[in-house]
Amino acid sequence: MTTRTGARGMAVLRTVTLIGAVLTTGLGAGLFYSYACSVMPGLAKVDDRAFVDTMQRINVAILNGWFMLSFVGALVLIAAAGILQWRGGDRTVLLWIGAAAVLHLTVFVVTAAVNVPLNDKLAAAGAPDRLTDPAAVRAAFEDVWVRWNLVRAVTATAxxxxxxWALALAGRRS
Incomplete structure (x- = not known):
């Protein structure tokens, strides 16, 4: 009786963890998608000084617990879901979780290697009202940041x- 109860509890834990991974990953994908289809196209239409000012403000505002919950939390929950599947779950579900882990890790690496350093350079440029050449600051930032954000949006969505799909497969096997 205890073994059956323990197995049922482990199945519930696997499902809840996988749901958490789906939700946090979806939040991150939605964020990158929003930048790709609304924020950056909208900012493309403002003058250079306004662009630099707005992006500097966004880059400060996004460093908060809610963003970190979805960004880092997704990586943690994907890893936990994979470990729980490895320990008695379905191997097909594990393969889809593994693919998601590689994709989300790619998002993490792109963010750390490209977008964050660009954000840091933009911050280091100084206050927008004191810039002698806001067009040059923007030019060094915008196209590269937008291109790599699109990579993040597509990869996070994948x-x-x-x-x-892993959750759907897990539900079929329960």
Missing amino acids: AFGCLT
Whole structure:
């Protein structure tokens, strides 16, 4: 009786962890998608000084617990879901979780290697009202940041899709 109860509890834990991974990954994918289809196209239409000012403010504002919950939390929950599947779950579900882990890790690496350093350079440029050449600051930032954000949006969405499929497969096998 205890073994059956323990197995049922482990199945519930696997499901809850996978749901958490799906939700946090979806939040991150939605954020990158929002930048790709609304924030950056909207900012493309403002003058250079306004662009630099707005992006500097956004880059400060986004460093908060809610963003970190979805960004880092997704990585933690994907890893936990994978470990729980490895320890008695379904191997097909594990493969989809593994694919999502690779994709989300790619998002993490792109963010750390490209977008954050660009954000840091933008911050180091100084206050927008004191810039002698805001057009040059913008030119060094915008196209590269937008291109790599699109990579993040597509990759995060693919990770979300993999996890959603893993959840669907896990539900069929329960």
